[in-house]
Amino acid sequence: MSEIKADILTKVIKKRHSATHKGDYGRVLLIGGNENYGGAIIMATEGALNTGAGLVAVATHSxxxxxxxxxxxxxxxLDWRDHNLASLIGKVDVVVCGPGLGTGKFAKQILQLIGEYTTSKQTLVLDANALDILAQERQLLPKHAGTIVLTPHQMEWQRLxxxxxxxQTDSANLAAFNELIDQQKAILVLKSNQTHVYDNQGRxxxxxxxxxxxxTGGMGDTLAGIIGGFTxxxxxxxxxxxxxxxxxxxxxxxxxxxxxxxxPTSLSELLSQLMQQYASK
Known part of the structure; x- marks a missing residue:
């Protein structure tokens, strides 16, 4: 096991150059926020926006x-019932799904749609209710994304x-993770007071x-958006x-x-300032 250190920020965050435009900084689609949990998808959106994703789209309840x-x-x-959602899924670099999604029939249809239209060139971040659905119906786990990132807290991981x-030891978590996602590039972010990150190479x-x-509520939704913005x-x-x-x-x-x-909303406001401090040439 290795400790994540501050130098990961200077390694990853790059200084922006003049001859660039919004298309150079990635396209993120966030899907979630039913009639009761709109705040969840908004907080995830702010995580993606404030880490600098070039184009951010949100498919949510009207x-x-x-x-x-x-x-x-x-x-x-985009109204998440709009038929254009299917084509939009295939056009972005990253799909973040789950914050405030709900676990009903329509939410399951969303996961089916993602499974059908994601490609090997995309990153898929699955959080919150998306993980609760997968705990019930594992066959809905999308198979074609280039990288799948799962971001459960410990109770969501228990269900999944x-x-x-x-x-939830490291060895037990790795074994379950590899069983869940076989022969696909994947990362597990297991949130706790000391978050552990696993990949399917055993690291x-x-x-x-x-x-x-x-x-506090919304902290995990914000992290999902930040991961979306970074990837x-x-x-x-x-x-x-x-x-x-x-x-x-x-x-x-x-x-x-x-x-x-x-x-969480205050945390998001600070992200861009911190990124500027760590941006390397």
Missing amino acids: LNLTALHARDPEAMY SGIKIPY VFVNPTGNPGMA AQFGGELDSVLAAVYLHSLAGDVLAQNNYVVK
Whole structure:
């Protein structure tokens, strides 16, 4: 097991050059936010926007349009029942699915659609309700994405893997992860007070940053969006995911110096400033 260190940020985050445009910094599609949980997909969206994804689209329930555009006018909106969603899935670099998605029939149809239209050139980040659905129906796990990133907290991982929280050791987690995703490039981000990151080559990384002020609703949704923003810009490799995990907690630690509770939306606001500090040539 290796510890994630701050130098992962300078390794991954690159200084932006003049002769570039928004298309050079990745296209992210976030899918989620039913009629009760619009905030989840908005917080994920802010994670992607504030880490610099060039183009961000959000497919969500129509009830969320006003709130989304009031907070984040940079994001393109699509009603998730629109037939154009299928074609949009195939056109982006990264799909983030799950925050506030729900677990009903329509949510399962969304996962089926993703499975049909994602390609080997894309990264797929599955979070929250998407993982709850997979725990019930593993056959809905998309098979064609270039890289799949799973981002469960420990209870979601218990439902998905069958391993109870006290027994979630590195060896047990790796065995369950490899059984779940066979012969495909994949990364598991197991969120806890010390998040562990696994790949299906058997490597294990632990994140030393983070604090209890971050134990609040929406923190995981924000991380999913940050991972989406990083993999869209810097590629769907393990280093991009490690950097996203580290930056997320680093921002939380900076805010915790003067705040008892770290709000996910406040954390997102700090991301761009921290990235500028660590951007390499």
